Amino acid sequence: NPAKISHYTPEQICLSAYHVYQKSRILVANHPPLFLAYLVLFVLADVISTDDRLHPNAYYERLRLLIGANGKGVLPDFYKMDELWKALERWSSAITKGSRGHTRLLTMTGHVHINYPRSQALLNSEDRDKLPDIFYEAGFEPGTPPEPGELGSVLLEYGKSVLHKRVIKDTSKKSFKRLHRYRYSPTACYGNNEVHLHPFEPRRLSLREAMRIQGIPDEYELPEGSSLTIKFKLIGNGVPVPLAYNIAQHLIVIFRDNAKFFVNSNN
Numbered sequence: 001n002p003a004k005i006s007h008y009t010p011e012q013i014c015l016s017a018y019h020v021y022q023k024s025r026i027l028v029a030n031h032p033p034l035f036l037a038y039l040v041l042f043v044l045a046d047v048i049s050t051d052d053r054l055h056p057n058a059y060y061e062r063l064r065l066l067i068g069a070n071g072k073g074v075l076p077d078f079y080k081m082d083e084l085w086k087a088l089e090r091w092s093s094a095i096t097k098g099s100r101g102h103t104r105l106l107t108m109t110g111h112v113h114i115n116y117p118r119s120q121a122l123l124n125s126e127d128r129d130k131l132p133d134i135f136y137e138a139g140f141e142p143g144t145p146p147e148p149g150e151l152g153s154v155l156l157e158y159g160k161s162v163l164h165k166r167v168i169k170d171t172s173k174k175s176f177k178r179l180h181r182y183r184y185s186p187t188a189c190y191g192n193n194e195v196h197l198h199p200f201e202p203r204r205l206s207l208r209e210a211m212r213i214q215g216i217p218d219e220y221e222l223p224e225g226s227s228l229t230i231k232f233k234l235i236g237n238g239v240p241v242p243l244a245y246n247i248a249q250h251l252i253v254i255f256r257d258n259a260k261f262f263v264n265s266n267n
Contacts, residue, residue: 010069013038014077021084027091032100035084041067042081042117059114078113085116098227127163134158179205185213190236207231215241 008016017038024034045063060074069075085105092103105116138154155163178197179185185196188210196205196213205213207222214235222231 010064010067011071011076013041013067013069014075014081017084018077018080021087025087027087027095029096029099033084033088033091036088039081039084039088039117043120046114046118059118074113082113082116093227093230097225098230102227102229104229130159130162134162188213188236190232194236207235210235214238215243217241 017035020038021033021035027033042063045066046059048062048066060078061072063069063075064071085103089103089105092098092101103120105119134154137158140154177186177195179199181199188194188196190196190210196210197203198205198209207228208218210232211220211222212218216235216238222234226234
């Protein structure tokens with residue numbers, strides 16, 4: 001409601017957002033957080049071309065121009081917006097279980113507080129307008145989505161000369177590893193920009209294949225209701241079943257052979 005925040009100046013937009021956040025700390029699945037509109041505004045500052053004379057990395061200047069705030073540099077209390085972003089990530093994953101999409105916060109640049117808004121929009125409007133030509137050059141068929149690893153490779157190969165360097169840099173950070181047909185798999189670190197591709201098929205691994213790498217029996221099923229991203233992260237965070245079993249077997253031997261010592265220590 002603009003009437004309720006009319007006493008804030010454009011320079012105080014972060015303070016206004018933080019006050020709204022403090023009044024709506026209780027997050028519920030049926031209603032998006034009230035502070036969501038502020039976060040959308042912070043993303044728009046990186047997406048909309050408000051002034052072609054500004055450098056693409058001049059985020060704070062673009063934000064100031066968008067909201068009509070005078071001055072230069074970071075806005076007051078902008079660092080507090082990190083709490084709002086983390087609350088949104090918690091709402092989208094833990095509370096709504098991904099039913100309304102999953103907000104994933106990434107670390108993209110050396111500027112810690114603008115990482116979160118910029119991670120939600122890697123492409124600005126100018127870059128998006130160039131995608132059809134890039135996809136045409138790459139030979140993509142309309143209506144057929146590319147594989148995860150294929151899209152990154154295409155942007156690197158065909159978009160390097162036309163897309164902004166930040167897009168190419170961020171795309172290349174994602175680690176696409178095609179598994180060898182006969183060798184051991186790399187460590188499963190899904191959820192940390194790690195994507196494993198099938199050894200000979202043009203796709204990423206399925207959930208079941210990733211679980212098999214971790215030694216999880218085929219009869220085990222992941223909980224329903226979680227997003228694909230959360231499930232892959234759950235698999236990557238787990239300890240491989242054969243490793244856990246062998247550690248447990250060694251611990252049993254240690255406890256059995258030193259039972260007297262442990263009993264005396266407890267006394």
